[in-house]
Amino acid sequence: MLMNTACAQDITLPTPCMAGEKSLSMTETLAKRHSVRDYSTRTLNSQEISNLCWAACGVSRDNEHRTAPTAxxxxxxxxxVFTADGTYEYIAEKNLLQLKATGDHRPLVAGGQNFVKSAPLSLVMVIDFEKFGAQDQRAMMMGCVDAGNVSENVNLYCQSVGMVTVPRATMDINGIRQLLRLSDKQLPIMNNPVGFPKE
Ligand SMILES: Cc1cc2nc3c(=O)[nH]c(=O)nc-3n(C[C@H](O)[C@H](O)[C@H](O)COP(=O)(O)O)c2cc1C
Structure with missing residues (x-):
């Protein structure tokens, strides 16, 4: 658990650190990757969240590049990042979780699939057409592909280090838009509930 609601605030994450992490080889990871919809009650600590967010779309070889490619x-x-305590935006350049809303908003990510509420954390990918610089059909295609890249990074990272996840399109898009105060230039497109395997 990251914190309790009473003191929900921005969180500076520890520096992503893979040293000492037990991870599978890429080929084994690819062979074993599968969707999991059942999670243990174990939560992620802040180092695990930092590593996960970095794997999703953190700063890679320089400030201008991310672990997931974009068009x-x-x-x-x-x-x-949706947790039991609050919802945050991951600011890759600062390795920061910026508080967007206190409280448990995971039901918005579940969108009717109840298993999602039992995942300690869900990652939601939003296409920002303002950042893309266009909102036509091609921009939509590129945004979907780019979100898929982020989601697949999460799928592979989780499989590699013993976490479990499932890539999803189901969610309460309008509810999430309202919660995050998104404009019509920002579209929630994919999500990944993340946790540990049920014992
Ligand atoms: C774009 C996309 C959307 C998906 N949406 C959902 C979803 O809303 N709910 C869900 O339970 N699984 C969802 N899935 C997971 C697929 O059902 C799953 O990946 C597929 O059955 C293959 O199983 P595997 O991931 O174990 O290989 C989605 C997968 C993708 C790639």
Whole structure:
């Protein structure tokens, strides 16, 4: 658990650190990757959240590049973290979770699929067409592909380090838009509930 609601605030994450992390080889990860919809009650600590967000779309070889590629390097996919305590935006350049809303808003991510509420955390990918610089059909296609890249990074990272996840399109898009005060230039497109395997 990151914190309790009473003191929900921005969170500076520890520096992403893979040293000492037990991870599978890429080929084993690819062979074993599968969707999981059942989670243990174990929550992620702040180091695990930092590593997960970094794997999703963190700063990679320099400030201008991310672990997930985007069309023309527009970096238009914004990542939101829904926990039992609050909802945050991951600010990759600062390795920061910026508080957007206190309280448990995971039901908005569930969108009717109840298993999602039992995942300690859900990542929601939002296409930001303002960042992309266009909102036509091609921009929509590129945004969907780029969100898929982020989601697949999460799928593979989780499989590699013993976390479990499932890529999803189901969610309460309008509810999430309202919660995050998104404009019609920002579209929630994919999500990944993340946790640990049920014992
Ligand atoms: C774009 C996309 C959307 C998906 N949406 C959902 C969803 O809303 N709910 C869900 O339970 N699974 C969803 N899935 C997961 C697929 O059902 C799952 O990946 C597929 O059955 C293959 O299983 P595997 O991931 O174990 O290989 C989605 C997967 C993708 C790629």
């Amino acid at each position: 023309m390097n527009r970096k238009e996919i914004r990542l939101f």
